[in-house]
Amino acid sequence: MSQPSLIPDARREPLSHAEIGRYSRHLLLADVTLAGQERLKAAKVLIVGTGGLGAPLALYLAAAGVGTLGVVDFDTVDESNLQRQIIHSTRDVDRPKTASAKDRLRALNPYVRVVEHNVALTSANALDIIGGYDLVADGTDNYPTRYLINDACVFLGLPVVYGSVFQFEGQASVFWAGHGPCYRCLYPDPPPPGLVPNCAEGGVLGVLPGIVGAIQAAEALKLLIGGAEPLLGRLLLVDAWTMEFRELALERDPHCPVCGDAPTITELIDYEEFCGLRPPPDEKPVQTITATELKARLDAGDPIQIVDIREPHERAIAKLPDAIVMPLGQIYRRTGELDPDRDVVVVCKIGQRSVYAIRALEQAGFPGRVFNLKDGVNGWARAVDRSLPTY
Amino acid sequence: MAKLSIPTALRAYTERQAKVDADGATVGAALAALADRYPDLRPHLFDEAGELRGFVNVFVGDTNIRSLAGLATPVTPDSVVALVPAIAGGLR
Numbered sequence A: 001m002s003q004p005s006l007i008p009d010a011r012r013e014p015l016s017h018a019e020i021g022r023y024s025r026h027l028l029l030a031d032v033t034l035a036g037q038e039r040l041k042a043a044k045v046l047i048v049g050t051g052g053l054g055a056p057l058a059l060y061l062a063a064a065g066v067g068t069l070g071v072v073d074f075d076t077v078d079e080s081n082l083q084r085q086i087i088h089s090t091r092d093v094d095r096p097k098t099a100s101a102k103d104r105l106r107a108l109n110p111y112v113r114v115v116e117h118n119v120a121l122t123s124a125n126a127l128d129i130i131g132g133y134d135l136v137a138d139g140t141d142n143y144p145t146r147y148l149i150n151d152a153c154v155f156l157g158l159p160v161v162y163g164s165v166f167q168f169e170g171q172a173s174v175f176w177a178g179h180g181p182c183y184r185c186l187y188p189d190p191p192p193p194g195l196v197p198n199c200a201e202g203g204v205l206g207v208l209p210g211i212v213g214a215i216q217a218a219e220a221l222k223l224l225i226g227g228a229e230p231l232l233g234r235l236l237l238v239d240a241w242t243m244e245f246r247e248l249a250l251e252r253d254p255h256c257p258v259c260g261d262a263p264t265i266t267e268l269i270d271y272e273e274f275c276g277l278r279p280p281p282d283e284k285p286v287q288t289i290t291a292t293e294l295k296a297r298l299d300a301g302d303p304i305q306i307v308d309i310r311e312p313h314e315r316a317i318a319k320l321p322d323a324i325v326m327p328l329g330q331i332y333r334r335t336g337e338l339d340p341d342r343d344v345v346v347v348c349k350i351g352q353r354s355v356y357a358i359r360a361l362e363q364a365g366f367p368g369r370v371f372n373l374k375d376g377v378n379g380w381a382r383a384v385d386r387s388l389p390t391y
Numbered sequence B: 001m002a003k004l005s006i007p008t009a010l011r012a013y014t015e016r017q018a019k020v021d022a023d024g025a026t027v028g029a030a031l032a033a034l035a036d037r038y039p040d041l042r043p044h045l046f047d048e049a050g051e052l053r054g055f056v057n058v059f060v061g062d063t064n065i066r067s068l069a070g071l072a073t074p075v076t077p078d079s080v081v082a083l084v085p086a087i088a089g090g091l092r
């Protein structure tokens, strides 16, 4: 169903001759025209995250002449970002992502106003930051921020152009309470921490967020120009490995806690807690061991069992000597292979997934002493064995 | 029986299988058969009460089973049942 523009006629901003020349290929389109381009010039879009999804989103929206682009990010550019975050360059490593993005966007299109929000989006600032915009493009990588953006936009009546990627698979949709479902209608609860690794631990094909982010940019432009058929009530699935696109029908959930008929969430909540990221007060803390301490104990002949919970292809990059290989998905049923009378040290890439492996060992009733290798195999590579790469 | 399509995010629990045939006349029975074959997957699909978890959607064809009969939605050997969990990547 075709959707009218978010930007009313009264807000249209006339174009200069220079802008008319620049946007000529849009103006030639009978479904965009001068009116559509004047709406884009008046539009204010907030892009949350200037990473894999945010990079193509911001570049295409700036190139297309969206008048005001807000970019939210609290992070700095890391070398491992450059495999996919094409808005940043090698010389931008260690700079704030919002500053790097602003430079690139202004170089691309000086007619666009770029507003830097060099902060983390939180329940305390989200309504203030989002409130000034016409729509939000969600390029985040974590559940607390996704639910925060969703709820804030439900309260503000704004559409969210949604995208998400993992390894070779992507999702895109438009969530908009009052016009269709919201994110919570689709996913009422987040997965427990650790079930699905994020891109830092699970990896992502670099071009995939480019594909999904470009789809998000198209959806944002369509909502601003008006008259198009957005992905409202439709979930687009992309599998870049098989290059299959699938569309699934989404419906608003009348029982949705935030946009349903009798909502139970009527203000922003603690999203870290909602997503299970605050440990319960009675939870036993995980004991850690540093790479240097582990090395000293091994050198002293301590019969430690090192358990590497990574998949074989990851072990091929860097590994500790003499580890027991037990991928995370197999821990629970293979606990019996470990000797409870010898200390266990669990190893992953950066010491995050290993925490979930330790919880799985506890749930399986393993009675022995278990330690988490701090900073994982990357920590070992930095502190003990400099012949190994970090990744 | 039905053809189950397993997303990347859950393949760590299905020995990397992307397509699994599972017995059962309903979505619930087919998913239970899947969980019997891959016990590590079970806690990620069902909660303690046996309800489907809130971060997993199941589609028969193009339609969410929540718009059909939920886990009681019937399936045939030709049915393609897709698990579509929440994924979160994009930024870092």
Ligand SMILES: [Zn+2]
Residues within 6 Å of the ligand: A181, A182, A183, A184, A185, A186, A253, A256, A257, A258, A259, A260
């Ligand atoms: Zn909703």
